[in-house]
Amino acid sequence: MTMTIEQLEQFDSLVQRIERYARQKPAYYRFRVGLLAALGYAYVGFVFLLLCAIVWALRLAVLHLNAEYLIDRLNWITFLLALGVAKLFFFNFPRPKGLELNRQEVPELFDIIDEMTAALSAPKFHHILLTDDLNAGVFQRPRFGFFGWQENYLILGLPLMQALSPGQFRAVVAHELGHLSGNDHRFSGWIYRIRKILFDVAEKFQKEERGVFFPFKWFFSWYGPFFNAYSFVLARAHEYEADRCAVDLAGANNKAEALIQLEISSAFLQKRFWPKLYKKAASLQEPPEEAIANLLSELRTGISPQDASKWLALGLAEKTDNDDTHPSLSDRLGAIGYQTNPEELPAAIEETAAMHFFGDKLENFAASVNLQWQKEIAKTWQKLHAQGEQQERNLQVLEEKSQNSYLTVEQSWKLAYLTWKEKGKAAATPLFQAVLDRESHHPRANYQLGQILLEQKDSRGIGYLETAIAQDPEMEIAAGKLLYSFHRQEGQLEKAEEYRERSEAIYEDWKRSRRERGSISYLDRFLPHNLPAEEMEQIAEQLSHIPEIREAYLVRKAVAVFPEKPLYVLGIIRRFVKGTGRNYKYDPDLIAQIETELNFSGEVVVLIFQQHTAKLKNAVRQVESSLIYHC
Numbered sequence: 001m002t003m004t005i006e007q008l009e010q011f012d013s014l015v016q017r018i019e020r021y022a023r024q025k026p027a028y029y030r031f032r033v034g035l036l037a038a039l040g041y042a043y044v045g046f047v048f049l050l051l052c053a054i055v056w057a058l059r060l061a062v063l064h065l066n067a068e069y070l071i072d073r074l075n076w077i078t079f080l081l082a083l084g085v086a087k088l089f090f091f092n093f094p095r096p097k098g099l100e101l102n103r104q105e106v107p108e109l110f111d112i113i114d115e116m117t118a119a120l121s122a123p124k125f126h127h128i129l130l131t132d133d134l135n136a137g138v139f140q141r142p143r144f145g146f147f148g149w150q151e152n153y154l155i156l157g158l159p160l161m162q163a164l165s166p167g168q169f170r171a172v173v174a175h176e177l178g179h180l181s182g183n184d185h186r187f188s189g190w191i192y193r194i195r196k197i198l199f200d201v202a203e204k205f206q207k208e209e210r211g212v213f214f215p216f217k218w219f220f221s222w223y224g225p226f227f228n229a230y231s232f233v234l235a236r237a238h239e240y241e242a243d244r245c246a247v248d249l250a251g252a253n254n255k256a257e258a259l260i261q262l263e264i265s266s267a268f269l270q271k272r273f274w275p276k277l278y279k280k281a282a283s284l285q286e287p288p289e290e291a292i293a294n295l296l297s298e299l300r301t302g303i304s305p306q307d308a309s310k311w312l313a314l315g316l317a318e319k320t321d322n323d324d325t326h327p328s329l330s331d332r333l334g335a336i337g338y339q340t341n342p343e344e345l346p347a348a349i350e351e352t353a354a355m356h357f358f359g360d361k362l363e364n365f366a367a368s369v370n371l372q373w374q375k376e377i378a379k380t381w382q383k384l385h386a387q388g389e390q391q392e393r394n395l396q397v398l399e400e401k402s403q404n405s406y407l408t409v410e411q412s413w414k415l416a417y418l419t420w421k422e423k424g425k426a427a428a429t430p431l432f433q434a435v436l437d438r439e440s441h442h443p444r445a446n447y448q449l450g451q452i453l454l455e456q457k458d459s460r461g462i463g464y465l466e467t468a469i470a471q472d473p474e475m476e477i478a479a480g481k482l483l484y485s486f487h488r489q490e491g492q493l494e495k496a497e498e499y500r501e502r503s504e505a506i507y508e509d510w511k512r513s514r515r516e517r518g519s520i521s522y523l524d525r526f527l528p529h530n531l532p533a534e535e536m537e538q539i540a541e542q543l544s545h546i547p548e549i550r551e552a553y554l555v556r557k558a559v560a561v562f563p564e565k566p567l568y569v570l571g572i573i574r575r576f577v578k579g580t581g582r583n584y585k586y587d588p589d590l591i592a593q594i595e596t597e598l599n600f601s602g603e604v605v606v607l608i609f610q611q612h613t614a615k616l617k618n619a620v621r622q623v624e625s626s627l628i629y630h631c
Contacts, residue, residue, distance in 0.1 A: 009512070014229040015322050022233045033231050037194045040227065043219055093141050096153050097376070098129025099368050109357040113154065116173060116249055122180040125154045130365065132292055132373045133157035134266055138176045152180075158369050161354035162296045163265040168258035169353035171250035178245030179238065191238070195231050235325040240335050247336050256338035257346040260312060263329055264345075267311035268303050269295070282388025282422075287381045292370040293363070296354065305345060310485045313342035317484065317500050319507075342488070383592060390596045391418055398599070408538055409439050414599040416445065425452045436464075443471035444601050447479060454486045462486070473562050474513060476506045513561040520569055520605055522615035525558040526623045529568060535600075540629040542598055548590055550575030552629040553620045557605075568604040570594070571620045575631070 022029040103110040110128070117124055125138075135157045140150040154176070161169055246255045273295060280288065288294075320328040333340055358365050395418040398411060407415065412435045420428035429452055435445040446468035453461030465479040480503035487496035529536075531554075543552050551573040556566050572594070585593065587608040594606050609617040620626055 098131040101128045120181040122177045125152045128154045134159040165349045166356045167254040171246040171255040171258045174246040174249040175242045178242030263315040264308045281384035287374045411599045413601045443468045522619045526555040529554045543629045553626040555623045
C-alpha cells in the first residue's frame with residue numbers, strides 16, 4: 001500500500017509508540033489489536049446490512065404506492081442492486097503463480113508437509129506450488145473476498161530447495177506453517193492473516209480510482225495504514241513465534257543455518273547470478289532455456305567461502321527497522337540462542353532438499369520452472385534487450401566521438417560507465433581515472449574506481465570512496481558496505497566496525513532522503529537547474545535524436561535532506577510520430593530510452609507529462625529557464 005512521505009514518517013513514529021506500549025501493557029495491547037481487527041469486519045458488515053436495508057426499503061416504498069405494474073420491474077431492479085452491493089464485498093483475489101505439485105510425483109515432500117501441518121494444527125493446503133524464487137511462503141486466497149473461506153497455498157521456491165539441506169528446508173517450511181498454527185499462538189496467527197487480508201483490501205480500494213464506493217475508500221484510507229501500524233508490533237512478534245515453531249520441529253541448528261544459507265544465497269543471486277544473466281539480454285532476444293538449471297548448479301558450486309563470509313558479515317550488520325515485519329538476521333539468530341561468526345560458515349551441503357525430494361526428476365522440474373520463468377519474464381527481457389542495444393549504440397557513438405572531438409565531463413563519465421557495463425573493469429579503469437583527472441571530486445567516478453580497486457584488494461580504493469562520500473553523503477551506505485567488507489577481510493575489525501557505525505548513524509536520513517526523492521508532486525517546490533550552458537547544449541542535442549519528444553523541461557526539486565545533492569526533474573511532452581504503428585513506444589519504454597541515452601551523471605527523474613499531471617506540468621513550466629528543448 002503506497003504511503004506519502006508524511007504518512008511513512010507518521011507510521012514510524014506510531015510504531016515506536018506502540019512498541020513501548022506493548023512492552024508496558026502486553027495484554028491490553030493485544031486486546032486493542034483484536035478490537036481494531038474486529039472494527040474492520042464490523043464496518044464492512046454494517047455497510048453491507050445498511051445497503052441491503054436501503055434496497056429493501058425502496059422496494060417496500062414502491063409496494064406501498066400500490067403501483068402493481070412496477071412490481072416485476074422492481075423485483076429485477078432489487079435483484080440487480082443486491083448483486084451490485086454484494087460485488088462491493090466479494091473481491092477477486094488472483095491465484096498465485098507456480099508449477100502445481102502433486103502427491104504422486106513427490107510423495108515424501110507431501111508426507112513431511114502433512115506431518116508438520118498436523119503437529120502445528122495448521123489448515124491443510126489445497127495447492128503446493130513450485131516457483132523460481134529463493135523463497136517460501138503461505139498464501140490464503142479468500143474465495144468470498146472480504147468474508148473469507150480461504151483457499152490455502154504453500155509456495156516453495158526451487159532455488160530455495162537447492163540452497164538448503166533437507167533439515168534446513170524443513171525448518172523453513174515449519175516457519176511458514178507457524179504463521180497458520182492453531183496451537184499456542186492462535187491469536188497472533190489470526191491477526192497475521194487478518195492483517196494481510198485487510199492490507200490487500202485497502203490496497204485494492206486505493207488503486208481503483210473509479211467505481212469505488214466512497215464510504216469504503218474513505219474508511220480504508222484511514223483504517224488501512226492505522227491498523228497496519230498498530231498491528232505491526234504483533235506481526236513482528238509473530239515472526240519470532242514462527243521461528244520458535246521451526247526450532248521445535250526442525251531444531252535450532254537447522255533453523256539458524258537455513259537463515260544463514262539464505263542470506264548468503266540471496267546475496268549471490270542479487271550481486272552475481274542475475275546481473276550476469278540479465279547482461280546477456282543485450283545479445284539474446286529470448287530468455288535462455290537453461291537459466292534455472294544454471295542457477296541450481298551455481299548455487300551448489302558458484303559461491304566462494306570468501307564471498308560467503310563477506311555477505312554473511314554484511315547481513316549480520318543489518319539492523320531491524322520498520323520497513324518490514326521480519327527482524328534482522330542477527331536478531332533472529334539471537335532469539336533462538338544461536339551464536340555465529342562470519343568466518344565460521346555452516347558445513348557444506350552434501351545433498352540439497354531439491355535433490356532429496358525430487359531425485360531423478362529434478363532436471364525435469366527445473367525445465368518446467370524455466371518455461372514458467374521464460375513466460376513471466378518475456379516482456380521484461382525484451383525491454384532489457386532494447387536497453388542493451390541502446391547502450392551499445394550509445395557506447396559506440398561516445399567511443400567514436402572521443403577519437404574525433406572533445407567530450408564533456410558528463411560524456412566522459414558515461415563513456416567510462418558504459419565501458420564498465422559492457423566490457424568490464426579492466427577496460428573501464430583508465431576511463432574512470434580520466435574523468436577524475438578532469439574533475440577530481442566527481443562522486444560517481446570516485447565510487448566506481450574505489451569499488452574496482454577494493455575488489456582487487458588495493459587499499460587505494462579507500463581514498464576514492466571517502467572522496468565519494470564527502471561529495472555525496474548518500475553514498476555512505478553503499479560505500480560503507482564496501483569499506484566494512486574490505487577491512488573485515490583484512491582483519492581490521494575495529495576499522496570495519498567504525499564504518500558500520502557510520503552507515504548506521506546516517507541510515508535514517510538516507511531512508512528519509514530516498515522517500516523524499518522517490519515522489520514528485522505539483523506541491524513540491526521547484527528551482528532553476530543552474531547547469532552550465534555547455535552541458536545544457538549536450539542534453540538538448542541528445543534529446544533531439546528521440547523523435548517522440550516535442551518539449552523537454554529541466555528543473556531541480558528543493559529537498560530537505562541532503563540539499564547539497566541536487567535532484568533534477570526532466571519533464572517530457574510527447575509528440576505524435578506518424579507511422580510508428582507497432583513500434584510505438586509507451587511511456588515506460590520512452591523513459592527507459594531517455595535514461596539510457598542521456599549522458600548525465602546527476603540524479604534525475606524522468607517524467608512524461610499527461611493529462612492527469614497537468615498541475616505538475618504547470619508548476620515545472622513556471623520555473624525560469626526550465627524549457628531546454630523543443631521542436
